[in-house]
Amino acid sequence: MIRKTLLALAATAAIAGPALAAGEAEVTDISFSFEGPFGSFDPHQLQRGLQVFQTVCAACHGIKRVAFRNLGDPGGVEWPEEQIKAFIAEFYPETTDKETGEPRATRPSDYFPPNVDAGAPDLSLMAKARAGFHGPMGLGINQLFKGIGGPEYIYSLLTGYHEPPACAAESNIEGSYNIAFPNGGYPAECIDKNGHRMAPGSWIAMPQPLMGQDVEYQDGTPATLEQEAEDVAAFLMWVAEPKMMARKEAGLTAVLFLIVLSVLLYFTNKKLWAPVKRQDF
Ligand code: HEC
Known part of the structure; x- marks a missing residue:
């Protein structure tokens, strides 16, 4: 029964996933080290992400909820x-x-200081404030399989700068076009007669911040655009949820405890009812 339901869900997600992505925004799924019940942050990746943040993003964005001393916390x-x-x-x-x-x-x-650029949002909670994945009819079914997708959204945003879609050729809006950004100005020519968007993305007020080779990583990792985007997205996930490791550990302990408790209750139940079950009625 459960298997069937899950299979049905998987099938729905597979059909509906790309359909939605094409309309609104394109978000790439990345397998980050911190995903899943046993996942954990990779300190080397977070260090590289901090380097990217400090070198590039801090020119405009703040992370005012992070204290410098937290950079020393274990698991971060x-x-x-x-x-x-x-x-x-x-x-x-x-x-x-x-x-x-x-x-x-x-x-x-x-x-850390608050924002420098007035139009740029604070990034302290951004990785949890945005969802990369949704699902058919806004049910969020894709999130069941891929997670909420906050860091994936940030990665896709940073690597999502493109020419405006062909249908927007006549549009005279100035600025950068980003295929992962759903919330900016949208070319009216790209909306079909049913009100659906024909191309993903929208105009964004943030000029493309990363080009690749923006930093020289101290650990020798090649600083490609994708690598920088992934590292800073992981860092911003840690910024938004620095206690994620502790939360997962507590969750696993609770699950283990409940398993042991269930086994004990099963045998207690058996023992308590044994005299009754032996009687013939
Ligand atoms: C030149 C200033 C500037 C720099 C540098 C910059 N940003 Fe931005 N950023 C902005 C502005 C302005 C916005 C608001 C965009 C909008 O709403 O159209 C923004 C928005 C964002 C958003 C939110 C998008 C959303 O969904 O609302 C994220 C995430 C983000 N920036 C991440 C970064 C990261 C990571 C870096 C460093 C790699 C960076 N930014 C570098 C100016 C900047």
């Missing part, structure tokens, strides 16, 4: 204390004290 970026201090000294040596309003030296307990 896992930087030693000296490295955090060196990072602060290099990029954010001074801050304004919240209480006195006076400038002072930044401490590890301070937070």
